[in-house]
Amino acid sequence: MVIDVHTHAEFMEPMYKGDEVTRQRKEIMGREFLGYCDISMALFQMDHAGIDKRVLLPLDLTTQYGCTIVSNDEMKELVGEAPERFIGFASVDPYREDAVKELDHAFGELGLSGLKLNPSKQKFYPTDSIMKPVYEKCIEYGKPILFHCGTSWEPNTPAKYSKPLCFEEVAIEYPELRIGLAHFGWPWVQDTAMMLLKYPNVYADTSMLYCDRAKDFFHQIFKVDLSPLWIENMFSDKVMFGSNSPRFGEEDMKYGLEKLGLRERTLAKVLGGNAMKFLGMED
């Protein structure tokens, strides 16, 4: 089972809600030239790349921008286009007065599979007191949280909210909460390595490509910046394949991981086994 845990849903064709909404979403997300992709094309690309499932991510920016980048109800609709291939996450703006109610709706009624939050874009620290009911609601439903972590190319996203160590006290206080650190927290990959080593409930995804091609970038991260054996010996159960598609090419990102020279069983965990644990798909 190959699972891409980090793809963005806003440019899949059913999410086209008119030119003005598109213009706004592109501006907010910093993706000026990216176009829409219809469902059949998305599935064809997944088949060609050997990817069984994609996690689709939204973002609730109600208080910052007065909009959502795919709402939870839209996400439900999108997953319905290919329920055997798409795994839909929810998002909630923690500053919304009805944040917990919306999460209940997203998990309880819509059946979404996890929560996506971006502290840099949504402007909160993971340890803020407003987050407590959000974390408790995720634990109640057994749903993981994928946090944006590290640098972001989106406009207006200060990194101070999203450095890997910002999540340490959350990992300590909520050991039953499965926490995913997106983008491996780049460029703070050593800090992410510490989080993976120390906290059993912390995972990281590979959706980072800020220079070079994926093959070269992953070599630099996993063979040079981190010791070559760490991913094999220290966190083979913690790293999850994520592409950040459409920002980075899904097939090329997978190819880059396959070229790392990992043991077959380690690669299988990275490409899907660890995601299954994170998503709660294992018994």
Next chain:
Amino acid sequence: MKMKLDSFELRTKNEFDMINITERVHKFVEESGIEEGMVYVMTAHTTTSIIVNESLPCLETDIEEKLEEMVPKDAQYAHNHFLPSYGATGGNCPGHLKSMLCNYFAYFPVKDGKVVRGRAQEIYFAEFDGIQDRTVYMQVVGE
């Protein structure tokens, strides 16, 4: 002088793909009403080409393998960096270079309302950065 412009869409099936579009060009010219003149076929993209060659699977393989040898996927390219205007990282330089090597258009004379071409000359749309939806333009000019 008359002029007619048309386009069609293609969905490519691989990173490298060659799709024979000869019949589509013929049909366009024959339905244009232009008897004497010329037709241009152009790809709308910078990681694709319009190639004219013999339609043999062995030649298609040779074209693919020689281009890969000349412009290898895993080489170092200046284009491999984050492009703020796209909000994405450029990873398709080989496609751009292959497109440059193979050209983006082809031209054929039109005589008696038909495309003039050599017996072995087939018109291909060539993809170097698939899988994608692509657009091809055709313009016929004449009397």
